[in-house]
Amino acid sequence: MAPALRQNVLEWLQAAVPQVRLQHILRVEQMAIALAEHHQLSVAQAQQAGLMHDLAKCFAPAKLLAVAAAEGWDLDPAEQQVPHLLHAPVGAVVARDQFGIDDQTVLGAIATHTLGSPEMDAIGAVVYLADALEPGRGDTPQLHHLRQLSYGDLWGAVYETCVFSLQHLLENKRPVHPRTILTHNQLLPARRRQLTPRIAV
Ligand SMILES: [Fe+2]
Numbered sequence: 488m489a490p491a492l493r494q495n496v497l498e499w500l501q502a503a504v505p506q507v508r509l510q511h512i513l514r515v516e517q518m519a520i521a522l523a524e525h526h527q528l529s530v531a532q533a534q535q536a537g538l539m540h541d542l543a544k545c546f547a548p549a550k551l552l553a554v555a556a557a558e559g560w561d562l563d564p565a566e567q568q569v570p571h572l573l574h575a576p577v578g579a580v581v582a583r584d585q586f587g588i589d590d591q592t593v594l595g596a597i598a599t600h601t602l603g604s605p606e607m608d609a610i611g612a613v614v615y616l617a618d619a620l621e622p623g624r625g626d627t628p629q630l631h632h633l634r635q636l637s638y639g640d641l642w643g644a645v646y647e648t649c650v651f652s653l654q655h656l657l658e659n660k661r662p663v664h665p666r667t668i669l670t671h672n673q674l675l676p677a678r679r680r681q682l683t684p685r686i687a688v
């Protein structure tokens with residue numbers, strides 16, 4: 488990743504998110520780089536998407552909804568109920584408009600980092616996992632297992648992280664976005680064996 492772009496993004500983030508969030512972002516960047524190196528993916532794409540995944544994390548609900556309206560998105564009821572879910576796709580809009588990112592892989596990975604997507608590619612998987620599993624998320628046996636799995640079996644780890652996230656939402660009586668269910672269904676072990684090249688590493 489070009490040092491000047493990274494510096495610009497860091498300066499923008501300093502003003503847009505609290506320190507604790509910035510530290511999370513930097514850990515996601517590092518884990519995304521490590522996963523991309525391990526799985527022989529583009530480190531530059533993983534780093535860009537990792538560093539920019541939470542650009543819109545602290546946007547107010549009204550601002551998130553305004554960007555969604557300006558982009559002409561059809562919102563799911565879960566997004567209307569919890570506009571914060573939009574911080575991922577809105578982050579991709581900020582990356583495009585503020586930093587001139589036009590790499591669809593990078594923009595897609597930013598947009599799907601929270602809910603996943605049945606069409607996510609390997610860089611999307613790396614950023615989804617790095618966001619959910621970076622060291623600051625805690626050190627439970629389950630997180631430890633998922634971190635190990637993310638190096639051994641990228642798509643298996645996305646599937647299990649998706650299950651983990653669904654369980655958390657259900658246990659806390661929070662709305663489940665249909666895209667998370669579609670991601671889960673796409674990555675069921677029996678189906679994963681017949682994955683299209685787009686989703687294979
Ligand atoms: Fe996020």
Ligand SMILES: [Fe+2]
Pocket residue numbers: 511515540541618
């Ligand atoms: Fe994040």
